[in-house]
Amino acid sequence: MGAIGNLIWFVCGGVFMGLGWWLAGLLALVTIVGIPWAKACFVIGQFAFFPFGKEAVNRKDLYQQDDIGTGSLGLLGNIVWFIFAGIWLAIGHIFSAVACFVTIIGIPFALQHLKLAGIALAPIGMTIVPKEIAAAVRSETAKEELYRQRRR
Incomplete structure (x- = not known):
């Protein structure tokens, strides 16, 4: 399903949103001080081209340590x-x-756009991983939080 969803997504408009992310990345790259934002734009632009089967996660949760972006x-x-x-x-x-929600067939695509809209608001400190890894990260984070709650 992911490959078919990605193909339909790409052909039916995903290419334009991915190019929009890459354009923002190029503009950030030209300013020199925008290089950290440019890197995030290129990573998320690639995600915008083919979003099915992938998710964004916080790098701190993934690697269990802070870095400059987290x-x-x-x-x-x-x-x-x-x-x-x-x-x-x-x-x-x-x-x-909103345009995708108009049709029942477009609902999965609308959900992907909403996921990308959330990432668009604060992309620094995020990375894109397969959905299985994202689920494992969420599970591990939940286990750590449960352990902390029990120690109180």
């Missing part, structure tokens, strides 16, 4: 990103989701 600098980067590009990419995904 700490306070990542928060600052996400705030700057939100103001200059995130809100606009999110709006594009939301409009695309």
